[in-house]
Amino acid sequence: MAKALPISPLAVPFPPMPPLSGVRLAAGEAGIRYKGRTDLVLMEFAPHTAVAGVFTRNRCPGAPIDWCRAVLPAGRARALVVNAGNANVFTGRAGHEATRASADATAALVGCAAEEVFLASTGVIGERLPHDRLVAALPALRAALAGDGWEAAARGIMTTDTFPKGAVRHAAIHGVPVRLQGIAKGSGMIAPDMATMLCFVATDAALPAPVLQALLSAGVAESFNCTTVDSDTSTSDAVLLFATAEAGNLSITHDDDPALLPFREALNELLLDLALQVVRDGEGASRLVSVEVAGAETDASARRVALAIANSPLVKTAIAGEDANWGRIVMAVGKSGEPADRDRLCVSIGGHRIAENGAAVPQYDEAPVVAHMKGREIALAVDLGLGDGIGRAWTCDLTHGYIDINGSYRS
């Protein structure tokens, strides 16, 4: 499992991430599963930091998800602890003992309540988390906390990821500049609603927890929940948003306050940026695929059609084979079960209309489509011709690399 995978051909560089007021980070080696790499991350937040979270809808979540859900309603956070290599999922009572012990130890170090500590774990399912090692490593991390540890933190939470993922956006609230920056990990078991995908975003904006929660829930719906690598949904997904209030903007009390618009847009952009980085690192991915669906009866219907296309193994293997196989796209539309009229369907690839009104466009020019299929970013578009509903989804192709990685994950 610890063997290095080749970096995804779709990787993007880690952006410059300067310190963010109210956030200090450190990564270290707890030796929980991996050897010779960081596997434990501590983030500490200034007092008065508010928090929001969105979690997996998997019905068998890990113990850290249970922990976060239990402490989230208070809306306050002082620390985040993330370990990689062991997901602490399906570990029974021992799993809850591990989360309790981790939170207690962190709280003692930071000087806060255990309920202000957030936890996340990613890695193998069904093995006990050796929390003694985690707890033993925490003091050194606390001592090493610094404002510039973002890339180290992004690397410390990786599992089968081949590159660290980060994003930064700027906005203003009532004229006061604020910044958002976040890190993410994830490369397989990525599907709505969430996946073994972890994303931690911090901002220096002053925003109360209920406002943060409304913004985050809406942003995740249009980003992470529109991406899929393999349709599998992890037991451990979490997106957390921390607001340290250090920027000193005027107070906002409602998420529909027009003064929030730039912040909302920046957050949505940042979440989509990180979500697409996860897809770019999809296990074995060689192409990033966007699916745009228009003309559906409703937006929700369009989104389901887009995800049916994005989840189809036959569509994804065709793209891996550089095959503009629009017939499989039609199949996927049909299997979605959503309202569709075969004889109104139009399909475009790379912006070139290749099928319309239920049949191939006669003598369409294949050359530009063939060229598009050889690229790294593939654009599929379907118009159902029924209404005004639109929706999007993103995925990657399905290649031998996916089989390689997932056929030997535990070995």
Added chain:
Amino acid sequence: MAKALPISPLAVPFPPMPPLSGVRLAAGEAGIRYKGRTDLVLMEFAPHTAVAGVFTRNRCPGAPIDWCRAVLPAGRARALVVNAGNANVFTGRAGHEATRASADATAALVGCAAEEVFLASTGVIGERLPHDRLVAALPALRAALAGDGWEAAARGIMTTDTFPKGAVRHAAIHGVPVRLQGIAKGSGMIAPDMATMLCFVATDAALPAPVLQALLSAGVAESFNCTTVDSDTSTSDAVLLFATAEAGNLSITHDDDPALLPFREALNELLLDLALQVVRDGEGASRLVSVEVAGAETDASARRVALAIANSPLVKTAIAGEDANWGRIVMAVGKSGEPADRDRLCVSIGGHRIAENGAAVPQYDEAPVVAHMKGREIALAVDLGLGDGIGRAWTCDLTHGYIDINGSYRS
């Protein structure tokens, strides 16, 4: 596409299939897409043959599905024409012209109404079916009709199949012996509800079309609709059941007649046999996987959980890698969205309990599980511990072979 694939390691021999009274068959080369192999099959049925059918639920079905649905309500059949290599799907008005021309030509040859001709096509989507070639090849097939053409017919309808599929069962109705025998094709795009899967069953029993339909619908629900190769659902799936009435059994008028019990059991067995042969020929399959779910709140819930496990790429790649990764099974249970309590879940592999009540069985003996994972037939079982609901599903593992086959299908 025409390159020969290696025969599935899970293949089973084609059974002896003697002539069945009232059925004659022939296969020939129409040259529709393939060269140097048979690609067209004609079956002719005795007068008074009744018919039942179950078709894909894909919302974008092929023209032959439209045709069959339109003529099925009359419940009478004299001929079946099946071509391989072109699915006649998403071909607009030309698709319907092709089905009309094919049915008319067949009816003229056989001496029946066009509405007594059933049609099926399988192969590439989105290309016009050159029905002139099909029609031109029919007279030679008609002249070659014989009672012993079952294996030739099973071979003539293959696409990416690596072995021909057939099954025979015997029963009695009111003491009169009857026989059922059928052929099937399919290896990818196999998922409930149906897939590029074609199955044609004939019996010499005398049964009216409404009774046949009730029996077939129930049998398909417990066989083909419990199997999945890749979760994709074809535009062309069809299961047709023809009853020639040549056996001369006493009339049956209701499908709940107790005298039908042996026939019903034989039909269900035959359908499951053929469905599992299709899974055994799943594209790239190296292992046949059965999933048994018990303890669900309802049977329907159990079936959805079983299918979520059977459709999980992470479960399927783990099996390809001989990895008894029960954590991924738990993940798949959770992602199904069905009622489940993590702390009551039990998981068995190969009959060995390896997780129970929410955690791994301490010090369970890995040796027999490791040995089971090296076999060709893998048995997964989950007990949800909630109720009495049970359900089953079958799938195959996900290997490099699937990518090979589907990444270059059209090339």
